[in-house]
Amino acid sequence: MENGFSSPRSDAFPIGLRVLVVDDDPTWLKILEKMLKKCSYEVTTCCLAREALSLLRERKDGYDIVISDVNMPDMDGFKLLEHVGLEMDLPVIMMSVDGETSRVMKGVQHGACDYLLKPIRMKELRNIWQHVLRKKIQEGRDIEGHDVIEGIHILRNVADRYDDSQFLRGEELFSVRKRKDIDKHEDKDFCDTSSAKKARVVWSVDLHQKFVKAVNQIGFDKVGPKKILDLMNVPWLTRENVASHLQKYRLYLSRLQKENDPKACFVVGMKHKDPCSKDGDGNFGLHSSLAVPQNDVTNSSFSFSGDNFLLQNVDSIGCEVDRKRVVQEHTSEPKRAAGRSVPEPIKARCTQMKFNNTIHPVEPEGKFPAFDPSNRSCYPWVEAPEIKFKQESKPIVHLEGDFNQFPPTVPPHQVQMDQLQSISSISSGRSATEKDIASSIESKPPYSENCSQQRVHLNLPKTPTDSFAGKAKSFNEMNDHFDPNSTTTTPLGKNQNFNPSCISTDLGSGLPFATIDEDLQGFLLQDCCYPKNLEHQIIEFPDYGDPGIFTEVPTHLHDAMRFGYDYSYDPTEYPVIDEGLFIA
Amino acid sequence: MEKTQLRRQLANIRQSLFDQGFLDEQFVQLEELQDDANPNFVEEIVTLYYRDSSRLILSIEQALQKSPLDFNKLDALMHQFKGSSSSIGAKKVKAECTQLREYCKAGSGEGCMRTFQQLKKEYTTLRKKLEAYFQLARQAGPIESACRPK
Numbered sequence: 001m002e003n004g005f006s007s008p009r010s011d012a013f014p015i016g017l018r019v020l021v022v023d024d025d026p027t028w029l030k031i032l033e034k035m036l037k038k039c040s041y042e043v044t045t046c047c048l049a050r051e052a053l054s055l056l057r058e059r060k061d062g063y064d065i066v067i068s069d070v071n072m073p074d075m076d077g078f079k080l081l082e083h084v085g086l087e088m089d090l091p092v093i094m095m096s097v098d099g100e101t102s103r104v105m106k107g108v109q110h111g112a113c114d115y116l117l118k119p120i121r122m123k124e125l126r127n128i129w130q131h132v133l134r135k136k137i138q139e140g141r142d143i144e145g146h147d148v149i150e151g152i153h154i155l156r157n158v159a160d161r162y163d164d165s166q167f168l169r170g171e172e173l174f175s176v177r178k179r180k181d182i183d184k185h186e187d188k189d190f191c192d193t194s195s196a197k198k199a200r201v202v203w204s205v206d207l208h209q210k211f212v213k214a215v216n217q218i219g220f221d222k223v224g225p226k227k228i229l230d231l232m233n234v235p236w237l238t239r240e241n242v243a244s245h246l247q248k249y250r251l252y253l254s255r256l257q258k259e260n261d262p263k264a265c266f267v268v269g270m271k272h273k274d275p276c277s278k279d280g281d282g283n284f285g286l287h288s289s290l291a292v293p294q295n296d297v298t299n300s301s302f303s304f305s306g307d308n309f310l311l312q313n314v315d316s317i318g319c320e321v322d323r324k325r326v327v328q329e330h331t332s333e334p335k336r337a338a339g340r341s342v343p344e345p346i347k348a349r350c351t352q353m354k355f356n357n358t359i360h361p362v363e364p365e366g367k368f369p370a371f372d373p374s375n376r377s378c379y380p381w382v383e384a385p386e387i388k389f390k391q392e393s394k395p396i397v398h399l400e401g402d403f404n405q406f407p408p409t410v411p412p413h414q415v416q417m418d419q420l421q422s423i424s425s426i427s428s429g430r431s432a433t434e435k436d437i438a439s440s441i442e443s444k445p446p447y448s449e450n451c452s453q454q455r456v457h458l459n460l461p462k463t464p465t466d467s468f469a470g471k472a473k474s475f476n477e478m479n480d481h482f483d484p485n486s487t488t489t490t491p492l493g494k495n496q497n498f499n500p501s502c503i504s505t506d507l508g509s510g511l512p513f514a515t516i517d518e519d520l521q522g523f524l525l526q527d528c529c530y531p532k533n534l535e536h537q538i539i540e541f542p543d544y545g546d547p548g549i550f551t552e553v554p555t556h557l558h559d560a561m562r563f564g565y566d567y568s569y570d571p572t573e574y575p576v577i578d579e580g581l582f583i584a
Numbered sequence: 585m586e587k588t589q590l591r592r593q594l595a596n597i598r599q600s601l602f603d604q605g606f607l608d609e610q611f612v613q614l615e616e617l618q619d620d621a622n623p624n625f626v627e628e629i630v631t632l633y634y635r636d637s638s639r640l641i642l643s644i645e646q647a648l649q650k651s652p653l654d655f656n657k658l659d660a661l662m663h664q665f666k667g668s669s670s671s672i673g674a675k676k677v678k679a680e681c682t683q684l685r686e687y688c689k690a691g692s693g694e695g696c697m698r699t700f701q702q703l704k705k706e707y708t709t710l711r712k713k714l715e716a717y718f719q720l721a722r723q724a725g726p727i728e729s730a731c732r733p734k
Contacts, residue, residue, distance in 0.1 A: 035617060071663060120672070
């Protein structure tokens, strides 16, 4: 038996934790001692319960935790447990080779912090410090009556204290507790403020429109948050809100301009692979969801859908998304379903963008013509939303079918397909709104011609896994690269070329869609105005097929305009959807 | 090199102890605990085990000779023995302990006796094997015991 009274701990917790091990088995005693020493704990061993008690009484603050075997010759382990708990109030861990539930229960009932089964592993011993910490917190809580939250703060504080080489012993515990009082308040404040800070501004379509209007009025070069804020005349909006939004907007615009790589544009992300298979009818999934939009080809309806998409918050988009979801379901694979929720918002966006148009390009067989300028009417931004869903649905159908043919490079972008479709339908609705936006947007000439072509490129769904950022870029690039002359005959082929960089990257990020809804709504609209953008956007949209990503969308949705601006988003984080929405 | 050969031999013996179910994971844990501070930790532990458990064996034998058999006492002793055997990972010995406890619970003196004989056999077999193992380890060089495929 060793009676080393530990000296104050000088290292960071839990190093130097003072452990008292009680076990009548000398072999185990030696093993445990070695194990605990390896954990950098200070170990004292004894093989008799009585001796352990005397050790503990001798120096009340000499130990942090007691580990005892249940079966002891001189005293029942549970009794020792009781004594220690009553007299010293130290955490006690029981050990035994017997793991019978009744025994374990007895241990817990007697106040054991833990019940370890022999043979004991090192890793189990490494974690025993948690019991010490927990006990301290509980003590603090009891004494001061803190609530759970405070307890957490305490825990934090205590942990910090340990890091600061503070010893968590009796007297120190008091100091810790005292500090808790102070910290408690601080922490509370912290919580409050932090929560307050987290309130985000949802940049609704309207709001964004106002913003853009203001920017245009002032002149993009001379623009400044204060000026914009004044012009916007939105009482609850702060200068900071505008500033951050402006920043995003600037990034967004610069991205649009930078996008010159046509290939990149095609992110389409249509999940050609599955959509076709799934969607039996020509409507390609959209029907169910899009069916509505389809019927609403009229401007009014579109605008409605457009509005939906413009939803400023995720929720509204979600509605749209539902529609899209349906589409997705048709086309996408089951796993996409998971991501449905997310994609929807994105879809909404996409559709607004110009989803209709995108559908065309989807057709792998050079059915682009559907998108050709003659279909301009479909382009919301070009004309009143006369989007003919039917037309669009057709392409979609093709798309699906064609997608199957798509090379493996296009990962299951089924969602994309769906998205595209939904997007298209949605876009038609949005055309009305888009138009408005278009007007507000200075740049982006109607790209009807380009649209069709561009769409083609979109066909190639990029693997959603690609970073969104990349995709977003591609959209922009695509816009720029869309060469009206691009042949639609080999859309697929072209798309394939395009996709890799553009689409996939954008779509991959998926996530942004959700956010886009909020932030980009305004932007989306803008994008819509850009023929190119729409196409791209739509295309990319489908990419958000990754279910996992979708779940993240909601949070992203709240990110102001992240989508558009932050291409650098980690694709894995954000659903692919963003790509489509991101109206480059 | 002779040492190399010895080491290889040692490794084979060690592996066979695991393969044949004489030792379990706990033995590996002990090997992991061995370090420069305790270069012969495993051997020390095993030695300690056999020293301590031999006393236990005697107690059990005495208890088994009593009649009528005190199953509670026997069970308690077996519990202790089992715990001890688990410390070095004596798998087969542990299994026999469990079996004996079952017979104690069932109140079968016959079963207890039989199982105890079996237990002693396993206990002795393992002891011999481990003794040979550590002897070879000493010959092969200090590194050996610490060498684990893990």
